[in-house]
Amino acid sequence: MKNKINAIDELYISCMNCTNTEKECKGIWKDFAEGIPPRGFKYNTVPVKILVVSKNPGHPLRGEPEKYIGKTGLSLYRAFRQHQHDTYYHLDKTKDKSLVFHKNLFRYLSFFLDIPNNVDSIYEHAAHTNLVKCSTIGERDRLDKTTMKVCSEKYLMDEIRLLQPKVLLALGGEVATFLNRLNKEHDLPTIVKVKHPSYFYKKEIEKEKLMEIRNQISRCLS
Numbered sequence: 001m002k003n004k005i006n007a008i009d010e011l012y013i014s015c016m017n018c019t020n021t022e023k024e025c026k027g028i029w030k031d032f033a034e035g036i037p038p039r040g041f042k043y044n045t046v047p048v049k050i051l052v053v054s055k056n057p058g059h060p061l062r063g064e065p066e067k068y069i070g071k072t073g074l075s076l077y078r079a080f081r082q083h084q085h086d087t088y089y090h091l092d093k094t095k096d097k098s099l100v101f102h103k104n105l106f107r108y109l110s111f112f113l114d115i116p117n118n119v120d121s122i123y124e125h126a127a128h129t130n131l132v133k134c135s136t137i138g139e140r141d142r143l144d145k146t147t148m149k150v151c152s153e154k155y156l157m158d159e160i161r162l163l164q165p166k167v168l169l170a171l172g173g174e175v176a177t178f179l180n181r182l183n184k185e186h187d188l189p190t191i192v193k194v195k196h197p198s199y200f201y202k203k204e205i206e207k208e209k210l211m212e213i214r215n216q217i218s219r220c221l222s
Contacts, residue, residue, distance in 0.1 A: 004046045008162045012041060013077045015133050015155050023150065026055050028134035032072075035065030038134045039080050043127035044120075047164035049113065049221055051189070052105065052128035053156070053179065054171040054196070055143055056136050061087070061098055072164040088119045090171050104197035108213075112169075112214045131156065131175060157186065165189050167220050172196035190220045 016037050022028055030036060035133035040057030067079050091103055105128070110117035113125050132143055132151045160168070168191045176193040183191060194213050195201055201209050 004162055008043060008046060008159070008192075009077070011155065011158050011162065015041070016076050016080065017072060018020040018021065018133070018154075020150070020154075023028065025132070025134065025147040027136045027138070027141070027147055029059075029074055029137045030134045033069070035068040035082075036060055037068055037076060037137060038053050040130040040133055041128065041159070042081075042084055042123065043055075043163060044123035046162065048125060048127045050109065050167045050217070051160065051165035052109070052126060052169045052171065053175055054128065054130045055175050056130050056132045056134065056139075058098070058135055059135055059139050060102070082164055101198045104200070108194060108197060108210065112217050114214075126169075127165070129156065129159055131178060142174060143178075146177075152178075152182060160188065167192055167217055169194060169217075192216050192220070 016039060018030075020028075021030075030038060038057075040054070064083060067083050068076055071079050071152050087099070088102065091099055091106070106117055106119070106122055109115075109122050113122075115121045115125060131148050133155060134151075136143065165187055168179055168189050170179050170191055170193045172195065172199050173193070176191060179188065179191045182188060192213060195209070200206070
């Protein structure tokens with residue numbers, strides 16, 4: 001297990017220092033000088049039951065870029081991990097609307113896995129990542145298909161191999177469609193789709209929808 005943890009750390013260090021430009025990855029927004037590196041992944045242990053796959057990291061949170069300026073290599077990765085720790089352990093104490101994604105994601109995972117809704121419990125069983133590891137210029141625009149393919153081949157396939165999930169939880173239709181297409185070329189874990197956590201199911205149908213997904217995931221984990 002130790003070797004696999006070292007391997008996934010090395011993969012993420014490489015990812016955060018990726019030298020691809022918009023020439024190779026159309027639409028990305030990456031600026032090391034301004035503190036906007038590739039990012040958008042987290043794990044605590046190997047293997048995991050669920051690997052959550054979103055589309056991209058979104059725009060940086062308020063005050064986040066300052067934590068990365070001037071850092072490279074392992075130092076940059078450690079700064080990002082510290083930022084996640086500081087953010088995720090204080091979700092209930094902030095009203096920042098940009099963190100609705102994380103609050104809903106943790107709520108979903110807690111329900112799907114029947115575990116407490118806290119960071120330690122969730123990341124004991126799950127990890128999360130993005131198809132494209134860079135922010136994109138249009139945060140809610142559809143991702144460029146070539147960019148998704150380049151980034152997934154460079155990083156996502158290795159993430160899946162190292163984290164060994166039984167389920168890929170696709171956040172939204174765009175991600176689910178891409179993963180299902182990728183599944184025709186590679187033998188991926190079971191792909192389960194859920195509404196992107198930045199948005200809400202209608203109150204009258206949320207419980208039913210989430211229960212359907214929970215049952216689907218439970219069958220994969222049994």
